[in-house]
Amino acid sequence: MSDPKIDGFELKPGFRGMASDTGSDQTMFKGVHWGKAMMWIFLLSDTFVFSCFLIAYMKGRGSTPVEWPNPSEVFALEAFGVPVPLLLIALMTFVLITSSGTMALAVKYGYEKNRKMCGWLVLATAIGGLTFVGMQAYEWSKLIHEGVRPWENPFGAAQFGSFFFMITGFHGTHVSIGVIFLFIYAYKVFAGHYENGGKRGWFTTMKGDYVEIEILGLYWHFVDLVWVFIFAFFYLW
Amino acid sequence: MSDEYENKSGYQAQSSEALTGSAGSAPDMDYVRPAELPEQDLYHGHTFLTKWVFCQDAKVIGVQYFLTAVFTGIVGLILSWLMRLQLGFPGLAGFITAEHYYQFVTMHGMIMVVYFLTALFLGGFGNYLIPLMVGARDMVFPYVNMLSFWMFFVAVAILMASFFVPGGPTGAGWTLYPPQTILEGTPGSGMGILLMLISLALFVIGFTMGGLNYMITVLQARTRGMTLMRMPLTVWGIFTATVLAMLAFPALLVSAIMMTLDKVIGTSFFMPTILKAGEVLEYGGGSPILFQHLFWFFGHPEVYIVALPAFGIVSDLISVHARKNIFGYRMMVWAIVGIGALSFFVWAHHMYVSGMNPWFGFFFATTTLIIAVPTAMKVYNWILTLWRGNIRINTVMLWCLGFIVTFVNGGITGIFLGNVSVDVPLSDTYFVVAHFHMVMGIAPVMVIMGAVYHWFPLITGRLLNETLGKWHFWATFLGAYSIYFPMHYLGFIGVPRRYYEMYDSPYMTSAVGMNEFISLAAFLVGAAQFILIFNIIKTLKTGKPAPKNPWKANSLEWHTSTQPPEHGNFGERLPVVHRWPYDFSVPGAKDDFIPQTTPPSEVVHTKVEKT
Numbered sequence: 001m002s003d004p005k006i007d008g009f010e011l012k013p014g015f016r017g018m019a020s021d022t023g024s025d026q027t028m029f030k031g032v033h034w035g036k037a038m039m040w041i042f043l044l045s046d047t048f049v050f051s052c053f054l055i056a057y058m059k060g061r062g063s064t065p066v067e068w069p070n071p072s073e074v075f076a077l078e079a080f081g082v083p084v085p086l087l088l089i090a091l092m093t094f095v096l097i098t099s100s101g102t103m104a105l106a107v108k109y110g111y112e113k114n115r116k117m118c119g120w121l122v123l124a125t126a127i128g129g130l131t132f133v134g135m136q137a138y139e140w141s142k143l144i145h146e147g148v149r150p151w152e153n154p155f156g157a158a159q160f161g162s163f164f165f166m167i168t169g170f171h172g173t174h175v176s177i178g179v180i181f182l183f184i185y186a187y188k189v190f191a192g193h194y195e196n197g198g199k200r201g202w203f204t205t206m207k208g209d210y211v212e213i214e215i216l217g218l219y220w221h222f223v224d225l226v227w228v229f230i231f232a233f234f235y236l237w
Numbered sequence: 238m239s240d241e242y243e244n245k246s247g248y249q250a251q252s253s254e255a256l257t258g259s260a261g262s263a264p265d266m267d268y269v270r271p272a273e274l275p276e277q278d279l280y281h282g283h284t285f286l287t288k289w290v291f292c293q294d295a296k297v298i299g300v301q302y303f304l305t306a307v308f309t310g311i312v313g314l315i316l317s318w319l320m321r322l323q324l325g326f327p328g329l330a331g332f333i334t335a336e337h338y339y340q341f342v343t344m345h346g347m348i349m350v351v352y353f354l355t356a357l358f359l360g361g362f363g364n365y366l367i368p369l370m371v372g373a374r375d376m377v378f379p380y381v382n383m384l385s386f387w388m389f390f391v392a393v394a395i396l397m398a399s400f401f402v403p404g405g406p407t408g409a410g411w412t413l414y415p416p417q418t419i420l421e422g423t424p425g426s427g428m429g430i431l432l433m434l435i436s437l438a439l440f441v442i443g444f445t446m447g448g449l450n451y452m453i454t455v456l457q458a459r460t461r462g463m464t465l466m467r468m469p470l471t472v473w474g475i476f477t478a479t480v481l482a483m484l485a486f487p488a489l490l491v492s493a494i495m496m497t498l499d500k501v502i503g504t505s506f507f508m509p510t511i512l513k514a515g516e517v518l519e520y521g522g523g524s525p526i527l528f529q530h531l532f533w534f535f536g537h538p539e540v541y542i543v544a545l546p547a548f549g550i551v552s553d554l555i556s557v558h559a560r561k562n563i564f565g566y567r568m569m570v571w572a573i574v575g576i577g578a579l580s581f582f583v584w585a586h587h588m589y590v591s592g593m594n595p596w597f598g599f600f601f602a603t604t605t606l607i608i609a610v611p612t613a614m615k616v617y618n619w620i621l622t623l624w625r626g627n628i629r630i631n632t633v634m635l636w637c638l639g640f641i642v643t644f645v646n647g648g649i650t651g652i653f654l655g656n657v658s659v660d661v662p663l664s665d666t667y668f669v670v671a672h673f674h675m676v677m678g679i680a681p682v683m684v685i686m687g688a689v690y691h692w693f694p695l696i697t698g699r700l701l702n703e704t705l706g707k708w709h710f711w712a713t714f715l716g717a718y719s720i721y722f723p724m725h726y727l728g729f730i731g732v733p734r735r736y737y738e739m740y741d742s743p744y745m746t747s748a749v750g751m752n753e754f755i756s757l758a759a760f761l762v763g764a765a766q767f768i769l770i771f772n773i774i775k776t777l778k779t780g781k782p783a784p785k786n787p788w789k790a791n792s793l794e795w796h797t798s799t800q801p802p803e804h805g806n807f808g809e810r811l812p813v814v815h816r817w818p819y820d821f822s823v824p825g826a827k828d829d830f831i832p833q834t835t836p837p838s839e840v841v842h843t844k845v846e847k848t
Binding site for chain 1: 271
């Protein structure tokens with residue numbers, strides 16, 4: 001997107017521009033939609049939530065007296081009779097990152113007012129997210145089948161199961177909420193709620209706009225980014 | 238150069254001055270660039286339900302928050318009475334058992350800090366004042382704002398429900414330290430603690446929805462001419478506190494989730510191996526210190542979440558009622574921001590006696606004492622604002638002066654407690670109780686009271702009775718000092734806090750009289766608050782209508798189309814701001830105040846500074 005045009009205000013590049021935006025009246029982030037600014041700040045807050053979880057995990061893993069289970073054994077998947085470490089996780093990560101790609105394209109087509117393309121891409125993102133949640137459910141059931149519980153597991157420190165289920169569960173909840181919203185938004189795009197000045201929302205009675213797709217996209221990319229960290233901390237450490 | 242002027246006069250047609258007219262003045266000097274955003278789309282409720290219950294008007298939501306928070310505050314006050322009854326006159330009220338006492342302590346602490354002060358300052362004053370003061374029609378997301386209040390309401394309902402479940406509310410102390418919090422033997426370790434944790438999680442979710450509103454309204458929805466450095470300090474205080482809350486509450490949410498899992502499904506995040514009556518419990522391998530870190534990473538910024546709005550509001554009140562500009566406005570803003578930033582690096586000073594590396598304690602002692610610098614700057618600035626001001630000793634000013642004295646007192650004891658070597662002997666004594674009640678209990682409450690007397694005419698259109706107000710102030714101020722000043726002494730002689738009864742331990746027998754005195758003062762201070770309630774009821778019934786802008790203040794909330802302001806705040810046109818809100822007693826001006834909306838061309842002959 002190109003820089004917005006602000007009536008009577010010159011946008012300057014770099015830190016100088018940031019300082020003059022901050023010092024100006026009305027808005028601090030010029031041309032940024034309220035909802036978009038809100039989502040960024042919400043994500044900052046959510047970053048703190050996940051940071052607290054992951055730091056707690058590091059501290060918990062560091063201070064437990066019992067040996068921590070070996071992730072490449074615990075998370076291995078039998079493929080054609082051979083145990084392949086991290087196979088499922090690699091697939092899950094691939095699906096989730098791909099869905100981020102379709103989301104980014106949906107935003108682009110949304111701003112181009114290409115209703116059909118945008119709708120299909122949002123739907124594709126939703127299906128990608130749903131696949132991820134499905135695979136996570138499979139992973140959970142496999143681990144539970146092997147005897148891993150939040151309070152104990154056969155491989156080592158009990159905290160392994162506690163942190164694993166809590167943090168991936170919390171992340172999975174984020175993905176699931178995202179998936180629900182993606183389906184709703186796919187419907188809204190197809191139904192043309194963002195066309196011709198926008199249709200009023202069901203609850204908020206505010207008019208819709210394609211910027212909502214970008215806002216949803218921000219959330220979705222964030223959920224993906226968090227997954228990268230969870231992946232690194234749980235499966236690679 | 239001339240092109241630039243031509244360009245500007247082109248916009249002139251759109252500015253309100255051109256339409257309202259200030260004849261004969263240089264038009265370019267009043268130029269304010271046009272609005273970036275179209276007018277906000279507002280939902281106007283028509284039924285009782287959408288107008289007063291599920292209302293999307295920030296002002297109504299603010300009052301809803303205020304009243305709910307005050308209700309919890311009254312519950313907290315009654316609990317403090319019961320505690321003082323037990324401490325001053327042990328055994329007099331037979332129904333207060335040790336378990337009950339711990340439950341009262343816990344609920345009093347949690348209610349006052351989170352559900353009373355935080356909700357009142359950010360939810361109450363924030364909702365009411367932010368849109369009015371920055372010149373917005375409403376909060377930017379009115380629907381989310383409405384949900385925020387109702388989430389808070391549910392959180393309060395769940396918290397209050399814990400009084401009525403089997404086992405009663407939790408009695409673990411407001412810090413909820415594991416492992417004792419969720420172990421049998423602690424009062425309310427069953428349903429009580431569970432409801433507390435659920436209530437806290439809901440509070441965080443509800444607050445996040447409100448906090449996003451406050452932040453985006455300040456950042457993205459100011460009116461024309463309203464720069465960040467022209468905002469009243471009230472808005473700066475509430476805004477910074479909101480930022481703090483958005484970053485600190487996650488730690489509380491995470492610790493609440495983890496403790497709920499420990500309690501309900503038997504994980505051991507915070508639970509070490511525990512021997513109980515010779516038997517090893519199922520827990521093991523967790524870290525209780527981890528909870529303390531998470532809790533205080535929330536808990537210390539929480540102190541400033543309560544204090545910063547109080548700082549901001551008191552600055553405005555002092556400036557208005559001393560008819561003088563606030564001394565060092567920019568310094569005040571940076572002090573608020575600096576205190577806010579530093580507050581994230583001091584949390585472990587609550588854990589000096591939990592056991593930590595001495596260097597760790599040294600680091601946190603240093604950062605803690607550094608906070609004294611911006612805080613002291615603020616105190617000096619308040620005093621310098623008063624210096625040679627045209628001070629009006631009305632009820633509002635009395636509360637402000639009471640705040641300064643109390644805050645300095647509580648701040649100085651904070652310097653004692655910030656040092657590891659001084660803290661270790663004083664930790665968990667009544668000295669600590671005196672310190673934090675002075676600095677974050679009484680001082681912010683004084684500001685709240687001042688703010689109530691100050692903004693009551695705006696909200697209801699009637700002036701509160703001054704005589705009753707002064708009685709209320711003196712009873713509260715002298716009474717509060719009678720409670721907390723002797724407590725410092727109790728702390729020095731080593732009386733531990735949180736004890737149900739001191740029995741006949743030798744140091745305690747010497748303080749029996751003092752404890753009785755403190756209790757009597759506590760009953761008096763609590764009762765004195767009913768003067769305010771009486772005053773409010775009396776004023777609403779028979780009080781005299783307030784004139785428009787009764788205090789002759791400059792900030793936008795007093796310059797609305799109607800008083801009290803209607804939904805949409807400013808009538809047909811949004812105000813255009815030309816200056817900060819502190820132009821009081823400007824030499825040469827016809828009144829002793831120049832509202833923020835006064836264009837420069839009307840005050841060319843005065844010695845007003847460019848702001």
